[in-house]
Every structure is written in C-alpha cells, then in structure tokens.
C-alpha cells in the first residue's frame with residue numbers, strides 16, 4: 226500500500242521526497258549511490274503517456290536523478306510547422322524533473338534525423354538555412370533557458386571516417402561552420418547550460434573519434450563555446466574485449482586533455498534474443514566497464530541509460546532480433562547489469578599502487594581496484610607518475626590529485642604522438 230501511494234504521488238508530481246523504490250532492486254537507490262560518488266545517473270524518458278504510469282514515475286524519480294527527453298525536444302516534434310512550436314510534452318518532462326529534484330539534458334538542436342518534412346522537403350538558400358537554424362535554437366534553447374543542465378547541441382555530425390557528415394546543415398552552411406553557428410547560438414540563448422557534441426561509435430579509439438577530437442580542437446581554436454562530448458554508447462556484447470575499460474578511458478582522457486567533459490549519454494547494450502543468463506552476464510560486464518571508465522575519468526560526471534527498463538527500449542524496433550538492452554527488465558527488476566552498476570558504486574575500493582600498474586594494463590588495474598579518477602596516474606600522491614607508465618601517456622597528462630590543487634606529471638620523453646594506455 227505504501228508503495229502504491231508513493232507511486233501515485235510521484236505520478237501526480239507531488240512535491241516532497243522521491244517515492245519509495247518498488248521491490249526487487251537493491252537499496253540504497255542508484256540515485257543515492259551515484260550522488261555519493263558525485264555522479265549523475267540518468268535515463269531517457271519514454272514518450273507520451275509514460276509519466277502518467279505510476280510505477281514508471283516512481284522508479285524514474287527514485288532511481289534516477291537526471292532525465293533526457295527521448296524524442297520530444299527533437300525538431301520533428303518540437304517544431305512541427307515552420308511557424309509552429311509544440312512544447313507540451315517536453316514541458317511536462319522538464320516539470321517532472323524539477324518537481325523531483327532532477328537535472329535535465331536537452332536533446333538535440335542540430336541532427337540529420339527526425340527533422341520535420343517542412344524542413345527537409347524545402348529548398349533553402351544558405352542564408353535562409355542559417356536563419357532557420359538560428360531561430361530554432363533561439364526559440365527552443367531560449368524557452369528552457371536556465372532550466373537545463375546540458376544541451377546536446379549537435380548530434381551525430383561526424384562520419385565514420387572522421388569527416389563531417391553530409392546532410393541538411395552541412396550542405397547549407399558548410400562543416401564545421403554550422404557547428405560553430407549552433408554552439409554560439411545555443412550559448413547565447415542559454416548561457417548556463419553546458420554544451421555538448423554527442424555521437425555514437427566514438428567510445429573506442431579510431432578515425433571517427435579522431436574526427437571528434439579535431440572538431441573539438443577546431444571549436445576551441447575559433448573561440449566557440451564547447452563544454453563536453455557525449456558518448457552515446459549504443460553497445461553490443463561484442464563491444465568489449467579485455468581492453469574494454471582501457472579503450473573507453475583512453476578516449477575520455479584524450480578529451481580531458483582538451484579540457485572538456487565527457488558524458489555517457491545513451492548507454493544500452495543490445496542482446497541477441499533470446500537473452501540467456503550467459504548473455505546477461507556478458508552484458509553486465511559491458512555496463513560495468515563503461516561505468517568503471519566514467520568513474521576513472523576525472524572529466525566524466527554524467528552516466529545515462531537510454532530508457533528505464535526493457536519495456537521502454539528503442540532496441541527491439543531499431544534492431545530486430547535484439548532486445549533486453551537495459552539494466553532493468555520489463556517489470557523494473559534488477560538484471561545482472563543493474564547489480565553490476567550498483568556493486569561498482571557501492572564498494573569504495575582501495576586505490577591501486579604503482580605495483581598494480583606494473584603488472585596489468587593501467588585502466589584494468591584501476592578498474593579492478595575500482596578507484597575514482599583522481600589518483601589515476603599518481604597513486605602514491607607524490608606528484609609523479611608511476612615509473613612503469615608508458616612514457617607517451619606520462620608525457621602529456623595532467624593529474625588531478627585528491628587535494629584541491631592540480632599537479633602536472635613530470636614529462637617523460639614521448640614515444641608516440643597519440644598517447645595510449647598500456648594494455
């Protein structure tokens with residue numbers, strides 16, 4: 226009865242404490258645990274009537290502290306006619322978040338997909354295109370100004386080879402010119418929001434990730450405000466090898482060296498159906514590896530899954546034959562992936578020593594020890610990197626110590642242009 230009442234209060238948006246967790250998930254809640262680690266733990270909010278479902282609302286408000294509208298801030302839904310905006314559903318989602326003390330990520334201001342037909346079927350000059358993009362950003366980012374923590378300003382703008390994706394905005398305004406326009410305009414419309422570039426397939430090193438690094442460096446060189454890069458992280462069981470945490474962390478640290486944040490923005494791990502216990506155990510490893518990397522990276526403070534439960538996942542329709550992609554099952558019960566995340570957040574692990582780093586890949590040792598990012602390269606806290614660290618890494622990495630000061634690790638001779646972690 227208590228649970229039912231709490232759930233109803235949650236659904237009605239009543240102020241006060243978050244409703245009690247429904248059974249079958251470990252306590253404390255993930256929201257509480259993440260907060261203790263200084264991490265935001267969030268999810269995409271399913272469309273339409275989801276918030277009116279008392280159980281959905283109760284789980285959302287008790288287990289998560291950040292939401293992102295899964296669809297209702299995209300052009301097609303929020304800007305359905307050239308002179309028409311529809312904020313109804315997005316407003317309700319933002320209001321729910323505010324009632325329950327949750328943060329909101331905005332998604333997204335410039336994307337190749339889910340654009341309205343009036344926009345994609347129109348014929349526009351470059352000047353008209355610029356005005357359309359700017360007006361949209363002024364209106365939408367302006368509508369929520371001061372209320373969103375982060376915006377995915379540009380989504381999926383880099384192609385697999387690292388160049389700019391060819392679509393409406395790059396064709397009309399040029400690449401990376403339209404990215405500059407979008408970020409500058411978003412900053413003007415909502416100076417308080419952190420502005421992110423967001424993409425898939427950039428969780429591991431490769432040409433696409435290098436293209437994103439180039440894009441961020443270019444934005445910085447041109448004085449365009451950019452605060453972070455979102456790793457969508459739509460993953461599969463094949464994503465992870467033994468070097469998984471290492472690879473995720475390598476990319477996060479590369480962005481840390483540019484002085485920008487990273488966020489895990491849309492994590493799910495698609496399982497080929499049927500989902501057997503073995504596959505769910507493998508899935509838990511992938512989830513755990515991504516959280517470990519985020520905890521290890523000093524610039525990762527946001528960790529979002531793409532949907533609350535397997536009943537609210539886009540995977541079965543987007544990838545026929547796959548499913549069970551989220552950490553909670555269709556009844557909101559904890560799967561091995563949920564327990565793995567919970568365990569990693571629960572157990573305060575000892576910091577690794579230089580001896581640990583000598584015998585295992587850097588991130589692997591740190592992952593096993595479960596440490597947070599701070600002492601990553603300086604476990605002894607003496608301001609120097611472990612002697613066993615690859616020189617390429619030690620040469621170019623700034624270590625944030627547990628003290629409030631920042632110490633630059635003494636540079637060793639670089640042996641590679643692109644730093645990589647040992648593994």
Ligand code: XIL
Pocket residue numbers: 295296380457491539
């Ligand atoms: C997906 C939604 O989950 C679906 O409901 C919708 O039909 C298509 O878009 N990358 C993104 C998200 O940035 O916006 C996408 O969301 C998933 C891939």
